[in-house]
Amino acid sequence: MREVAFDDxxxxxxxxxxxxxxxxxxxxxxxxVTAMExxxxxxxxxxxxxxxxxxxxxxxxxxxxxxxxGLAVFFVNIGDEVKINGGLLRDAINQGTEQGYTDAYLRxxxxxxxxxxxxxxxxxxxxxxxxxxxxxxxxxxxxxxxxKGGGSENVSRAKVFPPAAGKDGIVEYVKEVISDAGGNPCxxxxxxxxxxxxxxxxxxxxxxxxxxxxxxxxxDPEMDELEQRILVEINKLGIGAMGMGGTKTALAVHIExxxxxxxxxxxxxxxxxxxxxxxxxxx
Amino acid sequence: MASYTFTTPLTSExxxxxxxxxxxxxxxxxxxxxDAAHKRLVDLIEAGEELPFDLExxxxxxxxxxxxxxxxxxxxxxxxxxxxxxxxxxxMLKNGSKGMIGKGKRDQGVKDACVEYDGIYFGATGGAGxxxxxxxxxxxxxxxxxxxxxxxRKITVKEFPVTVINDTxxxxxxQMGRAQYEVKD
Numbered sequence: 001m002r003e004v005a006f007d008d009x010x011x012x013x014x015x016x017x018x019x020x021x022x023x024x025x026x027x028x029x030x031x032x033v034t035a036m037e038x039x040x041x042x043x044x045x046x047x048x049x050x051x052x053x054x055x056x057x058x059x060x061x062x063x064x065x066x067x068x069x070g071l072a073v074f075f076v077n078i079g080d081e082v083k084i085n086g087g088l089l090r091d092a093i094n095q096g097t098e099q100g101y102t103d104a105y106l107r108x109x110x111x112x113x114x115x116x117x118x119x120x121x122x123x124x125x126x127x128x129x130x131x132x133x134x135x136x137x138x139x140x141x142x143x144x145x146x147x148k149g150g151g152s153e154n155v156s157r158a159k160v161f162p163p164a165a166g167k168d169g170i171v172e173y174v175k176e177v178i179s180d181a182g183g184n185p186c187x188x189x190x191x192x193x194x195x196x197x198x199x200x201x202x203x204x205x206x207x208x209x210x211x212x213x214x215x216x217x218x219x220d221p222e223m224d225e226l227e228q229r230i231l232v233e234i235n236k237l238g239i240g241a242m243g244m245g246g247t248k249t250a251l252a253v254h255i256e257x258x259x260x261x262x263x264x265x266x267x268x269x270x271x272x273x274x275x276x277x278x279x280x281x282x283x
Numbered sequence: 284m285a286s287y288t289f290t291t292p293l294t295s296e297x298x299x300x301x302x303x304x305x306x307x308x309x310x311x312x313x314x315x316x317x318d319a320a321h322k323r324l325v326d327l328i329e330a331g332e333e334l335p336f337d338l339e340x341x342x343x344x345x346x347x348x349x350x351x352x353x354x355x356x357x358x359x360x361x362x363x364x365x366x367x368x369x370x371x372x373x374x375m376l377k378n379g380s381k382g383m384i385g386k387g388k389r390d391q392g393v394k395d396a397c398v399e400y401d402g403i404y405f406g407a408t409g410g411a412g413x414x415x416x417x418x419x420x421x422x423x424x425x426x427x428x429x430x431x432x433x434x435x436r437k438i439t440v441k442e443f444p445v446t447v448i449n450d451t452x453x454x455x456x457x458q459m460g461r462a463q464y465e466v467k468d
Binding site for chain 1: 284304318319346347348349350351352358359360361363364366386387388406408409410411412413414415416417431432444446456457459460461462463464465466467468
């Protein structure tokens with residue numbers, strides 16, 4: 001059994017939150033450069049130029065990329081041969097989140113659902129983090145992190161279709177969701193599509209799909225083809241950067257597909273803004 | 284599409300020149316307010332009570348900034364999604380405010396109020412919080428500090444870049460831009 005100190009997990013989580021708050025990941029930056037070069041609308045081109053200039057300022061001056069520094073979302077794979085010394089893994093991730101958001105001057109965006117109170121003593125400093133755990137073989141802890149903003153989360157949707165809806169039904173549904181969203185989720189966006197499983201499995205899969213690097217291909221050739229098909233259709237909508245009209249509404253479509261019930265075809269569409277702050281570490 | 288530089292407060296003479304798609308650099312004083320602050324302001328207006336600042340000619344920025352680093356007036360400060368303020372904005376415009384800065388589409392009520400009261404809905408680039416925060420040279424919480432990032436701040440901006448989305452003639456840049464680039468099969 002490998003032993004990992006509680007404090008080492010806290011520090012690792014703090015460090016990735018600090019980094020992600022100010023440094024746009026290279027995959028996202030590169031995709032935005034390509035989008036700027038190929039965007040047909042001069043207005044949208046200028047918007048993407050500002051987005052890239054913003055990323056440069058944020059990195060150089062260590063300023064948050066966006067004032068919506070998100071809720072902290074984690075996917076954690078813990079090896080069955082690892083033991084945390086000194087506390088619970090969940091507590092370590094939450095402590096690291098609090099330290100990261102505090103030390104980087106990130107905004108506390110967590111509040112109570114009805115009073116909307118945003119108080120340290122009721123909900124903590126941007127706590128609790130949203131954590132999805134899984135247990136895997138081995139002696140490592142794998143932590144994927146993303147800062148998830150509210151504007152793009154607000155346009156996300158899920159629906160359980162009858163099986164006959166098939167791929168055509170999914171393509172039309174994603175188009176409908178993104179068309180209704182317009183400029184609200186801060187395009188150019190990344191679109192996570194969760195297919196199959198149960199209702200909640202589709203939702204979690206659509207979230208996890210957003211953690212994949214932009215520009216990478218789906219390992220399943222059939223899903224890869226469906227991703228490309230949806231991307232082409234989305235970019236025909238004309239929404240453009242920040243909804244101002246253009247040809248680059250989405251940077252990528254990522255699908256995660258699961259086996260599902262013979263009666264159902266669950267589909268979830270989770271949207272990420274152009275500031276796709278995500279990273280991955282192994283402890 | 285023309286480019287302008289304006290200093291607040293704005294007048295109807297200023298706003299009537301602007302057309303959807305124009306770019307504007309704003310200078311001067313602007314007030315920040317989001318969901319909770321709008322609710323309080325509109326409640327005060329309806330009760331006939333005094334507001335924490337003068338609405339006449341004012342521009343309201345929909346933003347909840349990050350905390351400032353030591354020595355900075357404000358942290359990152361890009362626009363939040365505007366539709367959540369749709370039910371409040373017509374009242375603000377009716378009572379003298381001349382403009383709003385946010386991101387994302389507005390409802391017909393806001394567009395109609397822009398026409399009726401010579402208001403402008405400006406879009407700033409969402410997610411460009413570091414860039415936009417640097418154009419803010421001073422910031423002071425003037426009301427509702429208990430709302431944290433949602434408190435009302437009086438801020439001074441210098442060459443703050445915005446684009447006209449909804450003008451005083453009823454035009455909508457989002458609809459115009461999308462119609463131009465939509466590919467119909």
